Amino acid sequence: MKQANTSSSHPYQAVEHIKLGADDMNQVLAIIHDATKPLVFEGLCEHFPIVQAGLDSSDSAMAYLQRFNADKPIIGYKIASEHQGRVFYNDELTGFNYSAGQAPLAVVLDHLKQEQQTPTGTGIYMGSTDVQQFFPGFAEQNTLQLGGLSPLTNLWLGNQTNVAAHFDFPLNLACNLVGRRRFTLFPPEQIANLYIGPMEFAPGGQPISMVNVEQPDFDKFPKFKLAQAQAQQVELNPGDVLFIPSMWWHQVTGVDDFNVLLTHWWRDTPGFMGRPNNSLMHAMLSLRSLPKAQRQAWKAIFDYYIFNDELDDNQHIPQGAQGMLTTPLDELNARKLRADLSNKLRR
Known part of the structure; x- marks a missing residue:
């Protein structure tokens, strides 16, 4: 052996x-x-x-x-x-x-x-x-x-x-x-x-x-x-x-x-931002089994919205219209995001 x-x-x-x-x-x-x-x-x-x-x-x-x-x-x-x-x-x-x-x-x-x-x-x-x-x-x-x-x-x-x-x-x-x-x-x-x-x-x-x-x-x-x-x-x-x-x-x-x-x-970081592993679990549900081309497309979207080092580069959007793109995320927009996500997960 x-x-x-x-x-x-x-x-x-x-x-x-x-x-x-x-x-x-x-x-x-x-x-x-x-x-x-x-x-x-x-x-x-x-x-x-x-x-x-x-x-x-x-x-x-x-x-x-x-x-x-x-x-x-x-x-x-x-x-x-x-x-x-x-x-x-x-x-x-x-x-x-x-x-x-x-x-x-x-x-x-x-x-x-x-x-x-x-x-x-x-x-x-x-x-x-x-x-x-x-x-x-x-x-x-x-x-x-x-x-x-x-x-x-x-x-x-x-x-x-x-x-x-x-x-x-x-x-x-x-x-x-x-x-x-x-x-x-x-x-x-x-x-x-x-x-x-x-x-x-x-x-x-x-x-x-x-x-x-x-x-x-x-x-x-x-x-x-x-x-x-x-x-x-x-x-x-x-x-x-x-x-x-x-x-x-x-x-x-x-x-x-x-x-x-x-x-x-x-x-x-503030507790109202939630636990990142919750996002991972949601991604396992909704992204991991997609075809490779779609996963790569979503990877580019995540890179743009989440992992981009210049997350505050939103000058092309008026500040009052940035909503969930506000950097850093404030508690009001965090609550709106949480409520919207919770509603969608129940469907």
Whole structure:
């Protein structure tokens, strides 16, 4: 039997590191405002009490977390040892390779402690969990001060697990609180080389790359070498903060036997503009199955109306008649567009 080529010894590009203190958040915000690539802010959150507790010991970090638990069951995942911590699909892609269920935080932490003391290779994972709802009071001393922004804050914890490469629409400042995590990041345009899985369902609800970045199978996924050439990788220490620009693909790997991450998600455009993935789903319905010539014609129309770098080049239309072409789109015209689209979708 031919053995698959799974070498992963690739010299990834390094993520740029910046050293600023907690008192320099205005400067941090100014830097990321124009950033189009990932950035690491070394030690930016090392003053957080949870970080200091984790530097003392895993037990101290776990005890600190439990002080804020709202006694609400959280969703935890258990991954059998043969999957080596990979949060993924089953072999038939009819479901997932883990078992999930609700349990008190104390139970999840106890399972993590057992794995530390008597390792079986079982992956234990808690995905995106809202801080305000499940850990009230935690944010008061353990979140970044982002000025006028109101980010969604979520906690993630587990042992040596890895989450397949995916993208998020919001911008993200990810605080590595306990343990070490490795991020492998790919520019948005590398989607064609990442072998994306089903759209209907995915482990985290967002389409993922089918490639195991830690052990890529180049016989099965040859184009992934092109994605590797453009990828960046970084291992975060406790207290480091990673800025992930909107739409960058990233695989996340827990390096240590207990690690905790805090994400700050926000969008830099008004909420009334809606979610771009809704447009993608509508395009799947109405455009994807058209004949090639028609799809190419619509591509030109989308380029003109949507992706043109000079979107405000409408001087040939009186401003009062521009309607939905107004740049930037205002809330009134957004509401009109939404109502018109909603009516048409119901026909």
